[in-house]
Amino acid sequence: xxxxxxxxxxxxASAGASAILTAPPAFAQAKEQFFPALVYRTGPYAPNGVPxxxxxxxxxxxxxxxxxxxxxKVTWEECETGYxxxxxxxxxxxxxxxxxxxxxxxxxxTGITFALTEKAPIDKIPLITAGYGRxxxxxxxxxxxxFPLTGTYWDAADVILQHIAKKEGGWDxxxxxxxxxxxxxxxxxxxxxxxxxERAKLHGFELMMLPVAHPGVEQKAAWxxxxxxxxxxxxxxxxxxxxxxxxxxxxxxxxxxxxxxxVWWAGAEPDVKDVGDGAxxxxxxxxxxxxxxxxxxxxxxxxxxxxxxxxxxxxEEVGQVLYMRGLTQAMLAVEGVRRAQERYGKGKVMTGxxxxxxxxxxxxxxxxxxxxxxxxVMRPISTSCADHRGxxxxxxxxxxxxxxxxxxxxxxxxxxxxxxMIKAAAExxxxxxxxxxxxxxxxxx
Amino acid sequence: xxxxxxxxFKTSYRADQQIFPILQDRVAIxxxxxxxxxxxxxxxxxxxxxxxxxxxxxxxxxxLGLNILVGYCGQISLxxxxxxxxxxxxxxxxxxRVEGMPLIASLLLGGVCATIVGVLFGIxxxxxxxxxxxxxxxxxxxxxxxxxxxxxxFTNDSASGSVSVASLQVLGFPIVxxxxxxxxxxxxxxVFALLAKNLVRSHIGREWxxxxxxxxxxxxxxIRPVYAKLSAFAVSSFIVGVAGALWGFVHLGxxxxxxxxxxxxxQLLFMVIIGGLGSIMGSFFxxxxxxxxxxxLDILGVRVGFDTAFAAHLTxxxxxxxxxxxxxxxxxxxxxxxxxAKEKLRLWPFPH
Numbered sequence: 001x002x003x004x005x006x007x008x009x010x011x012x013a014s015a016g017a018s019a020i021l022t023a024p025p026a027f028a029q030a031k032e033q034f035f036p037a038l039v040y041r042t043g044p045y046a047p048n049g050v051p052x053x054x055x056x057x058x059x060x061x062x063x064x065x066x067x068x069x070x071x072x073k074v075t076w077e078e079c080e081t082g083y084x085x086x087x088x089x090x091x092x093x094x095x096x097x098x099x100x101x102x103x104x105x106x107x108x109x110t111g112i113t114f115a116l117t118e119k120a121p122i123d124k125i126p127l128i129t130a131g132y133g134r135x136x137x138x139x140x141x142x143x144x145x146x147f148p149l150t151g152t153y154w155d156a157a158d159v160i161l162q163h164i165a166k167k168e169g170g171w172d173x174x175x176x177x178x179x180x181x182x183x184x185x186x187x188x189x190x191x192x193x194x195x196x197x198e199r200a201k202l203h204g205f206e207l208m209m210l211p212v213a214h215p216g217v218e219q220k221a222a223w224x225x226x227x228x229x230x231x232x233x234x235x236x237x238x239x240x241x242x243x244x245x246x247x248x249x250x251x252x253x254x255x256x257x258x259x260x261x262x263v264w265w266a267g268a269e270p271d272v273k274d275v276g277d278g279a280x281x282x283x284x285x286x287x288x289x290x291x292x293x294x295x296x297x298x299x300x301x302x303x304x305x306x307x308x309x310x311x312x313x314x315x316e317e318v319g320q321v322l323y324m325r326g327l328t329q330a331m332l333a334v335e336g337v338r339r340a341q342e343r344y345g346k347g348k349v350m351t352g353x354x355x356x357x358x359x360x361x362x363x364x365x366x367x368x369x370x371x372x373x374x375x376x377v378m379r380p381i382s383t384s385c386a387d388h389r390g391x392x393x394x395x396x397x398x399x400x401x402x403x404x405x406x407x408x409x410x411x412x413x414x415x416x417x418x419x420x421m422i423k424a425a426a427e428x429x430x431x432x433x434x435x436x437x438x439x440x441x442x443x444x445x
Numbered sequence: 446x447x448x449x450x451x452x453x454f455k456t457s458y459r460a461d462q463q464i465f466p467i468l469q470d471r472v473a474i475x476x477x478x479x480x481x482x483x484x485x486x487x488x489x490x491x492x493x494x495x496x497x498x499x500x501x502x503x504x505x506x507x508x509l510g511l512n513i514l515v516g517y518c519g520q521i522s523l524x525x526x527x528x529x530x531x532x533x534x535x536x537x538x539x540x541x542r543v544e545g546m547p548l549i550a551s552l553l554l555g556g557v558c559a560t561i562v563g564v565l566f567g568i569x570x571x572x573x574x575x576x577x578x579x580x581x582x583x584x585x586x587x588x589x590x591x592x593x594x595x596x597x598x599f600t601n602d603s604a605s606g607s608v609s610v611a612s613l614q615v616l617g618f619p620i621v622x623x624x625x626x627x628x629x630x631x632x633x634x635x636v637f638a639l640l641a642k643n644l645v646r647s648h649i650g651r652e653w654x655x656x657x658x659x660x661x662x663x664x665x666x667x668i669r670p671v672y673a674k675l676s677a678f679a680v681s682s683f684i685v686g687v688a689g690a691l692w693g694f695v696h697l698g699x700x701x702x703x704x705x706x707x708x709x710x711x712q713l714l715f716m717v718i719i720g721g722l723g724s725i726m727g728s729f730f731x732x733x734x735x736x737x738x739x740x741x742l743d744i745l746g747v748r749v750g751f752d753t754a755f756a757a758h759l760t761x762x763x764x765x766x767x768x769x770x771x772x773x774x775x776x777x778x779x780x781x782x783x784x785x786a787k788e789k790l791r792l793w794p795f796p797h
Binding site: 046080122425 | 490491492495496500541590594604605606607609611612621696697698699700701703704706740743744747752753754756757758761
C-alpha cells in the first residue's frame with residue numbers, strides 16, 4: 001500500500017512537472033539572431049549527425065568570436081530529433097518562437113524537411129536543405145520558403161553518372177551497362193530515382209533498384225542480388241550505419257569498391273573508418289568540399305575556439321567531411337542574414353521573413369568566400385527567385401584507406417535534363433496544393 | 446468529504462445506468478469539457494497545441510481503438526501502426542482522387558478501409574491466440590510497410606514515396622491554425638470516446654469481455670467467437686484508422702510509411718498497458734504518459750544545462766525506469782491508480 005501511495009505521488013508530481021515544463025517561457029525580445037539547430041546526437045544516425053552538429057555549432061561560435069553579423073551576436077539552441085519526423089516537428093514547434101523567433105531551420109533529414117515544408121510558409125520561416133530535401137523545391141516560384149542550396153539529389157545523381165560516363169569514355173559507352181542503386185528506403189533514397197530513370201532512358205543502361213530498410217544494418221538481400229547479377233556500377237544512397245554496412249557487405253560479396261559511388265551523405269569518415277582498408281578505392285561525391293584540414297576557416301576554428309577549450313566535440317574531427325558540412329551550412333545560414341541586413345538595415349536582427357529575402361538573393365562570390373576562410377572549400381553561389389540552389393557543382397573523392405582524396409575535377413549537373421524535371425514536379429506540387437506561381441513583383445519582396 | 450455519493454438516490458434504471466453515476470464526476474467531466482473546448486483554445490500557446498495537445502489527442506484516440514481490441518477483447522495486436530497507416534493512406538487517396546471529397550468523409554472512409562483490412566488480419570485470431578496472434582498481426586505491420594513503400598499507386602506516384610495533403614477545411618471552415626486543428630481533433634476524440642464507452646457497456650462489449658476472460662466458457666453460454674472477435678477487430682481498426690488519418694492529415698501534414706512504423710505499434714501497446722487494459726480512461730492516461738513525459742524530461746534536461754545528447758539519453762533512461770516502476774507497483778495501469786485515488790478520496794479526510 002505504501003508503494004502504491006508512492007506511485008500516486010510520483011504520478012501527480014510528474015504530471016505537475018510536465019505541465020510546468022511544457023509551458024513555454026515568455027518570449028523576450030532579443031537583440032540576438034537566433035539559429036535553432038535540429039541535431040541528432042543519438043540513434044542509428046548519430047555517428048554522422050554528431051560531427052555535423054559540432055561543425056554547425058562551432059561556426060556559430062566562430063561568428064560571435066569574429067564579432068557577430070555586423071555586430072549582431074548570434075545565439076543558438078540544439079534540439080535532439082533522433083532523425084524521427086514526429087520528434088523533428090516537435091523540435092521545430094519548440095524552437096520556432098524562442099529568442100525572438102527562429103531565423104532559419106536546417107533539419108538535416110529529408111523526412112523532416114517534407115513535414116516542415118508544409119509548416120514553414122505558414123510560420124514564415126525559411127528552410128535551408130543544402131544538399132538534401134525535395135529536388136523540385138529548387139523552383140522558388142512555387143517553393144517560396146525552401147532553399148536546397150548547393151544542389152539536390154537530382155544534381156548528385158547526375159554528377160555521379162557524368163563521372164561514370166567520363167571514366168568509361170563517353171555516354172554512349174554506358175549502353176547495355178547495368179547500374180544498381182542501393183538506397184535507404186525512405187524519401188531520401190528515393191529522391192534520385194526519377195533522374196536515374198531519365199538518364200537510363202536516354203543512354204540505354206539498365207537500372208537495378210535495391211532498397212534497404214531503415215536503419216540499414218540488414219542488407220544481405222540487396223547484396224545477394226548484386227552477387228547474382230553483377231552490376232557494372234553501384235550507386236549508394238545510404239546514411240549512418242547503412243554506409244559502413246554496405247561497404248562491409250561489398251567486401252564480403254567481393255564487389256569491387258572502386259565501382260561503388262556514394263552520394264555526398266555516404267562519403268565521410270564515419271562511413272569508412274570501421275571498414276578501413278576494406279573501403280579502399282570507394283568513391284563518393286563531395287558536396288563542393290571534402291575533408292578540408294588545411295582550410296583557413298578550420299585553422300581559425302582551431303585557434304579561436306578549440307585552443308581556448310571552447311570548441312564543440314573532439315579537436316581531431318575538426319575539418320573532417322561532415323564537420324565541414326555543418327560548418328558550411330551554418331555559414332550559408334549566417335551569410336543569408338548578412339545579405340538581408342544589406343537591405344533591411346545593418347546591425348539589426350532579421351526576422352525569418354527578412355532572412356528569406358537574403359537567402360533568395362545570396363551573392364557569395366569568390367573574394368567574399370575567401371575572406372570568410374572558405375578558399376578552396378566552396379565555389380561562388382548566387383540564388384534567385386527561379387533558382388533556390390545557387391550552385392550545382394560537385395567533385396568526387398576517393399578513400400585511400402586512411403583519408404579522403406579528391407579524385408576528379410569539378411562537374412556541373414546537366415540542367416538541360418534537370419530543369420524540365422524540376423518544372424514538371426513543381427507544377428504537380430503546385431496543382432496538388434493549389435499554389436499559384438509567384439509573380440515577378442512578389443520576387444522583389 | 447467533497448467526493449461522496451451520500452444522498453444521491455437512483456430512482457430509475459436510466460439514472461442507474463449513467464456513465465458517471467456520481468454527481469461530482471458528472472460536474473467534473475462537464476467542467477473538463479468546457480475547459481477543453483472553450484478555455485484551452487483561447488489561452489494555450491502554439492507550442493502546446495502543436496507539439497503536445499494535438500499528438501496527445503490523436504494518440505489517445507489510437508490507444509482507445511487498440512484498447513478495445515487488447516483490453517476488452519483480449520486479442521493482442523502488434524499491427525496498430527499498420528492500421529493507422531491504412532487509415533492515413535486511404536484517406537489521402539480519397540482526398541486526392543475524388544474531386545470535392547469532404548474532409549470528414551475521407552477521414553471516415555480511411556477508417557472504413559482500415560476496418561476491412563483489420564477484419565482480414567483478424568481472421569487468424571479465430572484459430573490462434575495470445576503471443577501467436579501478436580506475431581500474426583505483426584505480419585500486417587510488415588505488409589503495409591511494404592505496400593506503401595513499393596506500390597506507387599497508393600502514394601499517387603510521388604517520386605519520393607512521401608505524400609502530403611493540401612489545405613484542410615470542413616464545410617467551408619478552414620482547419621489551419623493550431624487552435625482549429627486542436628478543436629477538430631478534440632471533437633473526434635470526444636465523439637469516439639463516447640461511442641466506445643457506450644459500446645463496451647452494451648451487449649457487444651460484454652461479449653468481448655466474456656471472450657477475453659474465457660473464450661470456451663463464452664461460447665458455451667452462446668456467444669459466437671467469430672462474431673465477437675471480428676467485431677472487436679473491426680471497431681478497433683476503424684478507430685485506429687481514423688486516428689491514423691488524423692495523424693497524417695492534421696498533425697504531420699506530410700508523411701511517409703516510417704511515421705507508422707513498428708515503433709508506433711509498440712508505442713501504442715505501451716500506452717494501453719501503462720494506461721490500463723480494459724479502460725477507456727486508461728487510454729488517455731497512457732497517451733499522456735507516453736507523449737508528454739519524454740518531452741517534459743527532454744526540456745528539463747536541456748534547461749538544466751546538459752548537452753543535447755546526454756539529455757536525450759537521460760530521457761530514455763528515466764522513462765524506462767518509470768515504466769518498469771509503474772508496472773511493478775500497479776500492473777493494472779494508471780487507470781487503476783486513478784480509481785484507487787478516487788476510493789481514497791471518498792473516505793478522505795477520515796479514513797477510519
